[in-house]
Amino acid sequence: MRKIVCSYVPPHIIDHIARVSGKSPDGAGAAQRTALAGQLLRDARRAPLGGAADLGAALHTPQPGKGERVIFDDGHQWQLSTSPIRGEDDPPTKLKNANLAYDGLGSTREFYRKELGRDSLDNAGLTLQGHVDFGADFNNAFWDGTEMVFGNGDGQIFKDFTGDVDVIGxxxxxxxxxxxxxxxxxxxxxxxxxxxxxxxxxxxxxxSKNLDAGTFNWLIGEDVMADGLYGEAIRSMAHPGTAYDNPLMGKDPQAADMSQYVPGGDPHVNSGIVNRVFYLVATDLGTFPAAKLWYATLQNLWPTADFAAAADVCAQMARILARDGVIGRQGAQTVRAAFHEVGII
Ligand SMILES: [Zn+2]
Known part of the structure; x- marks a missing residue:
């Protein structure tokens, strides 16, 4: 199975911060260390096998289980071979971020279980592992194919990444x-x-916050912004390309529709087009019916599926789920209109 290493704060933001903050000693250290750490992680995972295509084989295969949570304290070291500090049903620890990670892993597990009928990530009760206090002032969080890792942020650009449950989700x-x-x-x-x-x-x-499409702000990462970036976010699903515009992060380059699509571009840039489709569908059908629809779509896509394939499968799933009363009767029309609005069909 192919594994993915996704960093929550995408490379174009981290690179911009590293470039800009090179001039101001204040934030320079943390941003540059983050860029470096990201590179080191990528290199470390590729090195043993000599290529990204072989990434998966370098990692251990997680075992099915009971969907239990385990939180590790990395003690501000740049490594993950650390000891667990909180397991399932254990009382809270003294580390606030460890407890937030524990709760966020739980919210994610319960969303999948209650709304989508999925038993943990692998649908076989995979143990959920989270690492807090990874590195020093690390301005990012990532999934390494087997576990979740949270940096503390430097407190000036980003805050602790356990502070926003959408990071974990x-x-x-x-x-x-x-x-x-x-x-x-x-x-x-x-x-x-x-x-x-x-x-x-x-x-x-x-x-986790008892919100729905109409009461949610559709922003990603707004709660990990430190005070100097208050009001900014990492992405906007309603209006991709408008999440931030400031000297430190630059201007949000996310594509909102196919006229802004970057062929071969960073997945974090072109994802805006699909994010907006989901926002439009959720606004009409409700967030959780729309989630069930996207989950059915995901289960019927394949590794090389493109936008047109997703539109096709999603419309087919909408017809089935509308017939079964899972989503509103207008579901298929809503889906077609949304994919049409962003220029995919
Ligand atoms: Zn990602």
Whole structure:
């Protein structure tokens, strides 16, 4: 099985921060260390086998289980071979971020179980592992194919990444995609993969906060912005390309429709097109019916599926789910209108 390493804060933002903050000693250290750590992680995972295509074989295969949670304290070291500090049903620890990670893993597990009938990431009770206090001032969080890793942020650009449940929902959903459609992490399949993580990430947030399409802000990552970036976010699903515009992060380059599509571009950029489709569908059908529809779509996609294939499968699933009363009767029309609005069909 192919494994994916997705960093929550995408490379184009981290690179911009590293470039800009090179001039101001204040944030420079953390951003540059983050860029470096990301590179080291990529290199470390590729090195043993000599290529990204072989990435999966380098990692151990997680075992099915009871969907239990385990949180590890990395103690500000740049490594993951650390000890667990909280397991399922254990009382809270002294580390606030460890407890937030534990709760966020739980919200994600419960969203999948209650709304989508899925038993953990692999639908076989895979143990959910989370690492907190990874590295020093690490401005990112990632899923490495087997576990979730959270940085503390440097407190100036980003805050601790356990502070926004959509971070957790996003990263763990890369695991779900890995076990279902197995979408390749490049070009359109990569953008579908990224969008799926944003889609279920915000579904987890709405699930855990009792919100729905009409009461949610459709922003990704707004709660990990430190005070200097208050009001900014990493992505906007309603209006891709408008999440941020400031000297430190640059301007949000996300595509909102096919006129802005970047052929072969970063999945985090082109995912905006699919994110907006989901926003439009959820606004009409409700977030959780729309989630069931996207989940059915994901289960019927394949590793090289492109946007047109997703539109086709999603419309087919909408007809079936509308017939069965899972989504509104207008579901198929809603789906076609949404994919049409962004220029995919
Ligand atoms: Zn991602």
């Amino acid at each position: 996003h990263e763990l959903t890369h695991g779900v995609t890995q076990y279902t459609a197995g979408l390749q992490y490049s070009d359109q399949p990569g953008a579908l993969n990224e969008a799926t993580s944003d889609i279920f990430g915000v579904c987890v947030e709405q699930f």
